Amino acid sequence: MKRGNRFCVFTSNLIFGAFVLAVPGVSLTAAVAHEGHGMTCTETGINALNADVQAIRDGEAKTRAMKEMEAAQDMMAKKNMEACTSHMHNAMDAYEE
Amino acid sequence: MSNSFGSKAMRFWPMALLAGIAILAIVGAAALVTVSGRYNVAADVPHTQAVYWLMQTSRDRSIEVHAANIVAPDNLADPKRVADGAGLYAEMCSRCHLAPGTERTEISRGLYPRAPELGRGVDLTPTEEFWVVKHGIKMTGMPAWGVTHGDKLLWDLVAFLQKLPELTPDQYRALVKSAPSHEEMMGTEADHGHEDHTHH
Numbered sequence: 001m002k003r004g005n006r007f008c009v010f011t012s013n014l015i016f017g018a019f020v021l022a023v024p025g026v027s028l029t030a031a032v033a034h035e036g037h038g039m040t041c042t043e044t045g046i047n048a049l050n051a052d053v054q055a056i057r058d059g060e061a062k063t064r065a066m067k068e069m070e071a072a073q074d075m076m077a078k079k080n081m082e083a084c085t086s087h088m089h090n091a092m093d094a095y096e097e
Numbered sequence: 098m099s100n101s102f103g104s105k106a107m108r109f110w111p112m113a114l115l116a117g118i119a120i121l122a123i124v125g126a127a128a129l130v131t132v133s134g135r136y137n138v139a140a141d142v143p144h145t146q147a148v149y150w151l152m153q154t155s156r157d158r159s160i161e162v163h164a165a166n167i168v169a170p171d172n173l174a175d176p177k178r179v180a181d182g183a184g185l186y187a188e189m190c191s192r193c194h195l196a197p198g199t200e201r202t203e204i205s206r207g208l209y210p211r212a213p214e215l216g217r218g219v220d221l222t223p224t225e226e227f228w229v230v231k232h233g234i235k236m237t238g239m240p241a242w243g244v245t246h247g248d249k250l251l252w253d254l255v256a257f258l259q260k261l262p263e264l265t266p267d268q269y270r271a272l273v274k275s276a277p278s279h280e281e282m283m284g285t286e287a288d289h290g291h292e293d294h295t296h297h
Contacts, residue, residue, distance in 0.1 A: 044141065048206070051143045055211035057220065 039092065041076050041084035049088055056095055065094035140209035149210075156234060160221065164228035173223060173256040182257025183269070184276025185250060189242065190215070198266025208238050218262040227255045247286045 053069055056062040072087035130136055192202050193212035205212060213219055230251050233241035
């Protein structure tokens with residue numbers, strides 16, 4: 001392999017490696033950021049998060065968080081746990097603002 | 098004339114009767130809910146929005162009314178006051194209300210209603226904050242610090258609260274480090290008496 005080609009392969013491996021590491025890293029960071037809140041789609045988790053959302057100061061973020069929590073509860077009733085968790089994360093994003 | 102009076106009376110009494118029945122029904126329903134034990138007082142089940150609004154509005158109005166005659170000292174920006182307040186905050190408040198750079202604690206996650214994260218700022222004036230710190234709030238876990246602490250220390254705490262939302266974690270830690278110990282502050286207050294020039 002020529003020296004230039006070897007450099008290209010090394011660079012592309014580096015970029016690919018960084019991407020592979022970065023994708024789980026982003027979700028891990030989001031998970032860690034929301035770690036302090038009960039983020040499981042269970043009655044206890046929903047209740048805990050609802051209590052957190054009630055404590056947000058009145059405003060646009062609170063309204064959005066409340067809508068997300070309603071959607072999360074709907075999804076839990078429909079046994080769609082993935083969508084429920086996603087709405088809970090959105091509610092938490094509004095909380096963190 | 099008498100006919101007109103008679104027709105007015107005919108209209109008034111059924112309306113009064115209906116209103117009376119409605120009031121009795123509301124009071125009866127409230128009494129039933131109270132004595133039946135059906136309303137869940139568990140702290141891990143939030144109030145409904147209506148009950149939460151009722152309690153929040155009562156609390157906010159009560160604080161506003163009771164703090165109306167309090168006069169704040171004019172040196173709340175004094176750095177010594179702010180530093181002393183930081184020490185008190187770290188000792189008395191940070192476990193529930195958190196602080197810059199700290200994670201949520203077990204107690205902050207379990208309290209209901211949640212203790213506000215004061216680093217995010219609150220909608221209270223300094224005099225309202227003083228009233229809350231001094232007298233506490235029923236059924237929230239907020240204690241009345243005025244039972245054990247004099248006004249001077251409580252105003253130090255309020256002075257610090259004005260700065261808290263602007264502080265970085267490093268600035269917060271530095272302020273706490275620069276503060277005298279809690280025991281020292283309590284001792285100083287006992288020596289110098291209470292700064293109580295306000296009506297509350």
